Amino acid sequence: MKSESLQGRHRATRLEIWRVPLIWLACLVLLAAGMAWLEPLFRWLQPDTRQVIYPHADFLVLLGRHLLVVAAASLLAVLLGVAAAILVTRPAGRDFLPLVAQFASMGQTFPPVAVLALAVPVLGFGTWPIIVALLLYGLLPIVRNTLAGLEGLDPAVHEAARGMGMGPGQILRQVELPLAAPVILAGIRTSVTISIATAALGATVGASNLGAPIISGIVNGNTAYVLQGAALIGLLALTVDSAFERCQRLLDARRA
């Protein structure tokens, strides 16, 4: 009886943890699906414009594409970034540590617009150049944090792991990565949040995502379009960021 009620409470707190991200998600989907209902509001803002709701695509579709681009770029950035950081912290790859750290920093000093401009001649218009730009741009926080997480490990723990007879792979999987996980996750969170905002630039090279209403609004002097795109991007960023924040809290809770 007692354990049952405890379990019940446990499940409740679990759902509760995800309440905030779920609320943001609900706001996001509602706004994307029901933008048309807000027409009176935008008309009141801009009484002189004929068209006040972005007409060229459904907001849900734009949201989906936006997410897809960010997810693809982030996934690649995580795989590449974490792999690179692991490689250069192994004895065999140590020599490349400064190089990789520098490369990742350079990636961020490069403005994403410049990457787009350079990528278009190679990859053409559309989604690919923006994925490349986001990937390069998102690598730095992931590489930097993974390096910090792996390098920040207590030397005594590493020494004990070796002394107990763990192999290098076992140490990486069972000790280093789990202990670095919170720091790595924080890097991924930064990277993804930046990507969500930066992906909007893709609209300038013909990618159709939540940046499209913004660019179109700027070009046509239609503030309503800009607001619609910006509100959705903001909500998306809040949803994803708060979801990450919960993940981090769960990770921390496991060892507190």
Added chain:
Amino acid sequence: MIELRDVTKRFGTETAVDAISLRVAPGELCALVGTSGCGKSTTLRMINRLIEHDDGRILIDGRPVREFDEQVLRRRIGYAIQSTGLFPHWTVARNIGLVPRLLKWPKPRVEARVEELMTLLGLSREQFAGKYPHQLSGGQAQRVGVARALAADPDILLMDEPFGALDPITRETLQAELRQLQSRLNKTIVFVTHDMDEALALADRLVVMRAGRIVQQGTPLELLREPADEFVASLLGGDDRGLKETAIIRVAERMLPLSPRLLPQARVHRDATLRQALAVMFREHADRLAVVDDQDMAVGELSLRRLVENRREE
């Protein structure tokens, strides 16, 4: 059995360990002592190949350590260090069960072994099995560290200043526990410490190192009575050496049978050290003590004259 023959280790141009030879017999607790940087830790870590030696041979049960696979070698040698190196993301039980799991013991056997070790080291299972290292006190964490080192029942145990970070009271408790444990388990232990009292209290054999070389080795009594040079003498406490000697001899070894004379009021336990007996004499202004057993029954007597007698021939 551990045997080092002319083992040398150089770091760059610096010679950290200079052609040392050492034999640690089975069941012996050998303490490596010396000032910091004398090469004692390096020597210890060469035994389980955390550091590879440059020259000479290190043999375990007659087999050179280089012939073993590194990981296989380390799994059969227990290893405990000062900062414990417990994995912070694992529970106490999981930390202790590490080496048995690496050796692919079946799960029930690992669990039984973890429970056995927790009992052995006085950690109640209900209270500690599910705790994380940061929830433990220094002494508890070090007990877990020792339990982890003993988990796969290795014949050899390497301990690198395991009690160095503990407060004096906890340290003494753990030293006493280790002595007790050792009398039951009879492991071959190499123990690094810079705490001379600790070394004297625990070691069957003391090895004094200086600048990568062994200056002198022998039983604690041998070293206290005949230090090879000034360095060893000062390391062992200079003029305090006599007191250190009294601290490792038990009252029971010196007491005389009960005489017909009236028993003195001041008493001392038979398992106390001569040093404690001296302290009682000083405090009670008595030059004779009654020696008592656990039941507080007089079993003998000890006089100051008897205490300070030269009995080196024994």
